Amino acid sequence: MFLSGRHIRYVMFAVVALAVFYFISSSSLPLPGNVVSKITPGTQEPDGQDKQDTPAPAEESEKPTSQPAAQPPVQPASQLANATFVTLARNTDVWEVAKSIRHIEDRFNKDYHYSWVFLNDGDFDDTFKEITSNLVSGKTHYGKIPREHWSFPEFIDQDRAAEVRKEMKQKQVIYGDSISYRHMCRYESGFFFRHELMNQFEFYWRVEPSIEYFCDIPYDPFRFMQDNKKKYSFVLSLFEYKETVATLWDSAKKFMQAHPEHIAENNNLDFISSDGGETYNLCHFWSNFEIGSLNWLRSKAYLDYFESLDKDGGFFYERWGDAPVHSIAAALMLSKDEIHFFDDIAYRHVPFLHCPNDPEIRKERKCHCNPDDSFDWNGYSCTARWFDTAKLEKPAGSQKKH
């Protein structure tokens, strides 16, 4: 009737191993089975939205709450940016999403009350809506992804796509055999910013389940982006798995030739190519964190880029991720100074952490992350390269290798 030390250790390893496997295999990503069962003709609303746009019970008010934690915004609503948090999730992600919301609210949004849009390829259930709307201090919106944004385009050869998944599974490429992961990457690359619920906003802050923030954010990053004419931002960067983007650069070059008018004068080609544009060096901004301009993603330039890539089929014939797709777009079509590195936003998505090296920042922002665990300045990160190619001075302590 009582646990032995070994039992406890077994329990802990089991729990943790399951958690880790969950992160790797399905965090915020519908599993193939779910998707197949969810995306079946007949269960789909014609417009894919009406059902979800009727507000959830807890969704109607701004909820100035009676909790001691609730505070008035530090700036009047009139000074807020036209912006929203956005999270792609399934009902089963609810507790991981709840953890992420707590981190964002504790460190930032409890003082600003920005809105939060939740998107799902299925229908959100009442539990998901109640728990998340109760934790978000701003207004919450729940949207269903239209089937045409989460399915195979008619120009994709299903047999060829299936063959690729089989090969990638044999090669043990991460998510290599997943259909839903490919739909997710394509959706984040070309559609989330066009969702009906997103049309009203100009800026977005992407949040995934089970992420963590480690420092207070005592200013408004949305307003920072707006006031400083930034279009895209990041906190972590790394190298993509080559097998997943074998022909992505060929496709990008094809686009550049077809649309030279979309290439920015002061672009940062050198961040993504180490040989003047001949090949892709696999560097990309880690897109599970993004604060960016929706108007840029909805611009003709970006849409031409996405359509061109999409037609080449690499989302299904390879396994193009939304991170390299966004990063290549930002590097080619934005001016260097339109991309921002948020050094003062301490952020963790398993297994990587960004923690500011500057002790003054960590003290002022009440950070609780260990800078020695920060991923930024080691050989697996592209952040040093970004500073070099953007001709910017690296933050204090960034020379320190971890």
Add this chain to the structure above:
Amino acid sequence: MFLSGRHIRYVMFAVVALAVFYFISSSSLPLPGNVVSKITPGTQEPDGQDKQDTPAPAEESEKPTSQPAAQPPVQPASQLANATFVTLARNTDVWEVAKSIRHIEDRFNKDYHYSWVFLNDGDFDDTFKEITSNLVSGKTHYGKIPREHWSFPEFIDQDRAAEVRKEMKQKQVIYGDSISYRHMCRYESGFFFRHELMNQFEFYWRVEPSIEYFCDIPYDPFRFMQDNKKKYSFVLSLFEYKETVATLWDSAKKFMQAHPEHIAENNNLDFISSDGGETYNLCHFWSNFEIGSLNWLRSKAYLDYFESLDKDGGFFYERWGDAPVHSIAAALMLSKDEIHFFDDIAYRHVPFLHCPNDPEIRKERKCHCNPDDSFDWNGYSCTARWFDTAKLEKPAGSQKKH
């Protein structure tokens, strides 16, 4: 130059496995090696305090900070209890302690600014003091444990104690071969409340590194204890490992016979014994969370109890934990109604979670824990037994077995 999916998985499992091992083997517990090196004649201040009582640089003010998170107390200082948080830690625990502080501040102390006492068998370094004093919204105190409270009493037979550790190691009893763990258990059982820095306070809230709180605490649990004449409280209970307390009950019975005057009229013997006092059923309150009365622990009754147990040598000849020692004391020497179960405080110490079953509480307190993960009402918990023996009605939903 880039990570493969498998590499990432290896990294994650390694990191997580190390973290788990860290929790199991050393969270807040100095390892034998460290202790031996720390507790050496000459490094010890005569009074063990002067050095640490000089305030750390960041320790001098109550720090009403300029961060948006900083709020005035919800009740004037005059209405606060005379109470403190208390954490036993080493310098190497600093980031795990920082995480715990964030949880307490976010969910409670940012509105109350209670003090925090940190105790260490060695000297706290400036990094530990700076990081923790920066995160605690109240006043911080750093104390060194006097050697006489963290060493073998002269009446202990060192050879016999060493033999026991050898046997327990062979039997794979958790911490069975650890000297420092035994010093820690004895210290938490009989000395922390007598530390010079604790003498000024009437109530304590024990906090260990890397613990988590999942719900807002919109009232003052210290005042609740004081106003309702509570002396001891818990959120999790379970069964002790029999090997570690083989003769603890014999020792407790000896004390009861020697000091019948200390046994409470309305005691809760039935919580800790299922056969009217013949044997110990191994039930105990999990003492890594405690809100309790320091005056009770400093009372003649409790001190007589501790001295009696201590003389029997079980802290070293077995491996008595402070949890069963505190629990037996509370069950025998306190009236049932002086012990409180904080159902509304959602708390996790690896590997166990308490999350309120009542959806209304979880909603009102903005909880982000999954009640299905709550440990309370399954066969390994003694909490149901406590409600039965205290003749109290179980919280809503507690019949639900997980």
